[in-house]
Amino acid sequence: MNTPTSVPAATCRDAPILKERGQREVFCGLTGIIWLHRKMQDAFFLVIGSRTCAHLLQSAAGVMIFAEPRFGTAILEEGDLAGMADAHEELDREVARLLSRRPDIKQLFLVGSCPSEVIKLDLARAAERLTQVHAPHVRVLNYSGSGIETTFTQGEDACLASMVPVLPSTDQRELLLVGALPDVVEDQAVSLLTQMGIGPIRVLPAPRTAEAPGIGPNTLFACLQPFLGDTAAALTRRGAHHIQAPFPFGEEGTTLWLRAIADEFGVDDETFARVTAAPRARARKAIANASEHLNGKTIFFLPDSQLEIPLARFLTRECGMEAIEIGQPYIHKGLVGPDMDLIPAGPTISEGQDVDKQLDRVRAARPDLTVCGLGLANPLEAEGLTTKWAIELVFTPVHFYEQAGDLAGLFSRPVRRRALLKLEAAE
Numbered sequence: 001m002n003t004p005t006s007v008p009a010a011t012c013r014d015a016p017i018l019k020e021r022g023q024r025e026v027f028c029g030l031t032g033i034i035w036l037h038r039k040m041q042d043a044f045f046l047v048i049g050s051r052t053c054a055h056l057l058q059s060a061a062g063v064m065i066f067a068e069p070r071f072g073t074a075i076l077e078e079g080d081l082a083g084m085a086d087a088h089e090e091l092d093r094e095v096a097r098l099l100s101r102r103p104d105i106k107q108l109f110l111v112g113s114c115p116s117e118v119i120k121l122d123l124a125r126a127a128e129r130l131t132q133v134h135a136p137h138v139r140v141l142n143y144s145g146s147g148i149e150t151t152f153t154q155g156e157d158a159c160l161a162s163m164v165p166v167l168p169s170t171d172q173r174e175l176l177l178v179g180a181l182p183d184v185v186e187d188q189a190v191s192l193l194t195q196m197g198i199g200p201i202r203v204l205p206a207p208r209t210a211e212a213p214g215i216g217p218n219t220l221f222a223c224l225q226p227f228l229g230d231t232a233a234a235l236t237r238r239g240a241h242h243i244q245a246p247f248p249f250g251e252e253g254t255t256l257w258l259r260a261i262a263d264e265f266g267v268d269d270e271t272f273a274r275v276t277a278a279p280r281a282r283a284r285k286a287i288a289n290a291s292e293h294l295n296g297k298t299i300f301f302l303p304d305s306q307l308e309i310p311l312a313r314f315l316t317r318e319c320g321m322e323a324i325e326i327g328q329p330y331i332h333k334g335l336v337g338p339d340m341d342l343i344p345a346g347p348t349i350s351e352g353q354d355v356d357k358q359l360d361r362v363r364a365a366r367p368d369l370t371v372c373g374l375g376l377a378n379p380l381e382a383e384g385l386t387t388k389w390a391i392e393l394v395f396t397p398v399h400f401y402e403q404a405g406d407l408a409g410l411f412s413r414p415v416r417r418r419a420l421l422k423l424e425a426a427e
């Protein structure tokens, strides 16, 4: 292996975890539809929810101007919620209407919400029934995007996990990349791996239902996002083998992620170095430029996106920051363990949230940068703290070498802005 990586003697993997189960401030899993509907071109996401759910989706995802929308909400009215109407009959009618109008839809997701869960609408049964009615043209699946889950990125995990049982079987030795990244970033990853001679490479989710990957005992899969625990478990149940590695954020994370896959496919050191040398050098240079204002600064992560541990690894090891607390909605060591192995013991590692207690810790520590959800950012800014919205990290291309400088830049911009404001105030 030609990837020199210093491994700390005592790491966060073995550190005690502060577990909190109080009030939390995060978006719900419906948010995932905003990026999933762009990725899956013949899918439709039908949220079975309230006007609030419809409003969230419309305001967050906006309107698709040039194409037919690929998401919508079947609104549960008061009669449904009071159990006075047969919601299943109504749903069947809505789906029939939608599919007759939209022959382009090949995969329909019934997405559960808080209201549909409160009235215990059995969407799994509905999906089965509707698949029988509309097969083979349309496959109907279901998952929950409700706010009862821990955090918003679980929406993507639940969606991908719902697809795994119906993926075709294969005995082919293939690499499966799991997670919905912007096409341009996904293309970069595929290109690097292909240059090393690794293939065939498949992706979940596939852009079209007909291109869905097969799964079997010779499938090797690597996750692109640290929030895909249920999907990884579902793939493992189907016999696929999980390639564990730090996540591809920054130069080091990307190199270790690629190296773990390259090792499975028997890529030699020389080939690996030839393919990665130039983009690694570009990434290092871009990070050095963008992280000038981060060096020596402290950072506090509130639990929000599930990206916190891998990002803390990147910011502490490649940008010179010091982490005070790394909070994550839930900690799945099977996914983020390799990142935890690289973070020296020291910061508090917390799981879940008790928001008031955690805000007290933020106020006591007064970090140079606090990464948190939208709802907490403004109040903290008003108290003179510098913040970064965690959700931006999910919507911005941040993976792999070519985005490493932009990733550091996302954190350095608010720190620089605060420094400029202080300067102006002092003049």
Ligand code: SF4
Residues within 6 Å of the ligand: 028, 029, 030, 049, 050, 052, 053, 054, 056, 112, 113, 114, 115, 145, 146, 147, 148
């Ligand atoms: S699923 Fe729940 S949290 Fe999400 S918008 Fe609907 S009601 Fe609100």
